[in-house]
Amino acid sequence: MSHPSFPGPRGLARHAWLPLAAAMCLILLAGCGRKAPDADAAVPVIAMPVKATDGSIAGRFPGEVHARYEMPVSFRMAGRLIERYVDPGEQVKQGQPLALLDPADPSQELSYAKAVLDAAEHRLLFATQQRDRDEAQFKQNLISQLQLQQTQDSYASALAGRDQARQQYKLAQSTTLVADHDGIITSRQAEVGQVLAAGQTVFGFAQSGEREVYVDVSESRVGDIAIGRAATVTLPALPGHTYAARVREIAPAADAQSRTYLVKLTVDHADASLQLGMTADVALEGVKSSDSAITIPATALFHQGEHPAVWVVQPSDSKLDLRPVTVARYGEHDVLITEGLKAGERIVMQGVHAVSAGEKVTPIAPPHPEDAPQ
Template identity: 75%
Template sequence: MAVALLALAGCGHKAPEANAAAPVIAFPVKAADGAMAGRFPGDVHARYEMPLSFRVSGQLVSRRVDPGERVKQGELLAQLDPADANKQMSAAKAALDAAEHRLVFATQQRDRDDAQFKQNLISQLQWQQTQDNYASALGGRDQARQQYALAQDQLRYTSLMADHDGVITSRQAEVGQVLAAGQQVFGFAWSGEREIDVDVPESRVGSITLGQAAIVTLPALPGHRYAAHVREIAPAADVSSHTYLVKVQVERADAALQLGMTADVTLQTDQSALAMVSIPATALFHQGERPAVWVVRPTDSTLELRPVIVARYGERDVLLSAGLNAGECIVMQGVHAVSVGEKVSPIAPPHPEDAPQ
């Protein structure tokens, strides 16, 4: 009876498992849309934007347009006081009339002296003086003519005209203000071509190329999609934001695409980008100098250290272009506390927000 009791007591204790699975936080990875990896916010601009200003100084006496107005090529936008320019043109016209009169007299004198010199009625010195007077009168007339043309231009420059169809985007001068030559009066955007200005982080600008295709969507225009392409990439980063300005030109802009609208630019990638996967930054390990991840084998739940190729590093995630397929289970946290061949039991992250999106 004592032997039987001892046998029953021994059945109450289980022998420890030789290969107990260690719990690890692991989760299946999801495919990352390569196009979404190249998505950036931006805003709509005109292909050509510039300040408008007078080419001469003066007092602004009238302003014909306000911000937001559309104007046609050749339309008068603003006017400087033309009084001084009119006086300069009148003086230049009087100087031109006098120069032309002197040229007529010098021409007549030259013709008379030419005839008399051929008959030896005047000396060669007198004839040469007549030729010199004629040349001086001719040069004076040409100079006066140029001064008169310049005065006409100065008078024309007191009127600010639109040199292209477009829209007034801003106003920097008021009536009565004395302006210097070249001082901005209006901001002006040409009609027609539109583009999206995008600020790209320095870590991602290397993957963008000139001519790269893109799709533009706008929150204000649901259902509208515009084909576009990368037209310009800034050669240097902005000193304050350390981002690169990328200009994406819209290929068929319509009237619905208004200046200043917020836009989403999705850069198109090749088909290989569609095979990318995204993992949390905490899941990345290293095998020597190469990046790697811990993969849970589905056959026996043991760990495999697999090298991967990183396409982009983000703030909280890493985009992989090779080495890992969507659906494979990898260790998300505690990558330094596991080893090759270790048997594990995958568990979900303790906080739902830590799970990969």
Template identity: 75%
Template sequence: MASSLVLLAGCGHRAPEADTTVPVIALPVQAADGSDAGRFPGDVHARYEMPLSFRVGGQLATRYVNPGDVVKQGQPLAQLDPKDANDQLAAAKAALAAAEHRLLFATQQRDRDEAQSKQNLISHLQLEQTQDAYASALAARDQAQQQLSLAQNQARYTTLVADHDGAITSRQAEVGQVLAAGQAVFGFAWAGEREVQVDVPENRIDGVAVGQAATVTLPALPGRSFAAKVREVAPAADAQSRTYLVKLTVDQPGQSLQLGMTADVVMQPRAGHAAVVAVRIPATALFHQGEHPAVWVVRTADSTLELRPVTVARYGERDVLLADGLKPGERVVMQGVHTVSAGEKVTPIAPPHPEDAPQ
């Protein structure tokens, strides 16, 4: 019995188990190019873009141009059926001719009555009636002239002409279609000034201001870059994308900068604003805490996990550029972000395949 008690006492004093750790793929993050945080994709537009339309309504009879055509100022672009306008013009001419004839008769009658009134051959009342008829005829003639001028304008407006040199960007009406006054027929871009339009996320719009310098490069023109300045920043975000439209005027665009080209815009840091120190992580390292992006950071002191909110500057095909929330050198979980939890003790390991490591 004594020996049994000794054995039982020995079993009751086991050595404490070592704390278990979970292996996770985690690597230090590296600083990205500082210009990446201020880089935005965009496309080339004309400084002035607008729809072209007739000032009068009617049936579209002819189109003289198509999308992509380059046109000159004063060149006819389309034609409405002119029959109604020509009929109105003919009626206005006839009305003017009748008004001029009545005015001629009223003028002759006024001259006769004034001469007779000086000889006291007619009453003063008759002279006043004659003068009133002359004034009415004169006003009717002036009104008829204005109606003729309006009818001439209406007839001229049945031909749509280019008011500037430019290019047709779209077609929005077909031959035979009945158009209302002001209904768009073509999209039109003026020749000359070019600008680049970019969409800036709301968490980065405070780093963009009117007059800010930028550099524009285009995949279609390798080896070339263009200086630009921010001309306009939208006062409100788009309701669907939650981005702000920013327009940049390109200095000396030349003929090579074509409409619709994709562009890469790099904003220069604003005066008094430090350049953003951005870091790049693989897309697999990004975790979402509700609607907000976050990453799992391995604490250096005790190798436990911390879920830290971050600010995304730009999403790429395989990686994500972070503008805030991480510092270069901090160790981040790169894969398996949905299988770990806050406070969990981990052992960082390298990816099993070297190509999975962030570049």
């Protein structure tokens, strides 16, 4: 009787490799149909050539109208706020109530102020009696001139201490916050029911009267400005109105973030139409103009550490180069460049944080025409 023959170990191994070999061939064939990725493929970026701007713009700066005196308003004692009588934007008069503390909260401070006043009045009574007695004895030549002067000094000190304690007691009795001057409430910093510390801000306050315009000047332009420099102020909200102004103050140090210097200008003959918070265009006299001024969108500005820079597309190989620039003015939507760029050079307008130096790119236009530089 014949038995079926079975393959040996070597035959089994040979048959087991056949499906695996077939699968590897299919993978290799599929791979041959694909194109290897190009390491030098250009990345599309929104980039446009820049245009020269009128150099006279370098002497103009965007600004904002402020009050000459702006200050926080607060209670001089701690307590719980139970009432607010005004809101931001309201005009207030001197002596007008603004807010109220819970009268029960300052009772301990009031008791302490009363005790201090009682002690001061007792010291004053003793000093008065001593002064009267020494003056009588001096007339009889019983004490020296020096001793009389010391007694009189003690009396004057006790009188000043009593007046100070009386003032503190008066303040402790008052739980109503009142306006010290005519002005406008610019902000609210505390809510009803909130427990306030002594001196904690309740309102922002702008005093009536003088008006100023604040502008930010780059470090490359601040050297052209001096105290007393004349300027002309115009406002988009008040067409046809022009105000004369002069530089009153220049910040001694640059802002840590923007690296610009705050310049305050006092407006001459400011009228009621000059409202707080209005945007202004300030033309400073004597600021050097630039024949190579270029305006770029704010989205095109990149910071290399603390220094501003832009990504320039090299025309020879379409690769990116990070170039330092000098900013003359920061606007709301654009930036004025006076050094580092030339008209016609192509720069990255958007996505400046998604590219790197030496990267090859393909410049494309912005998806919205209004985003292109004017």
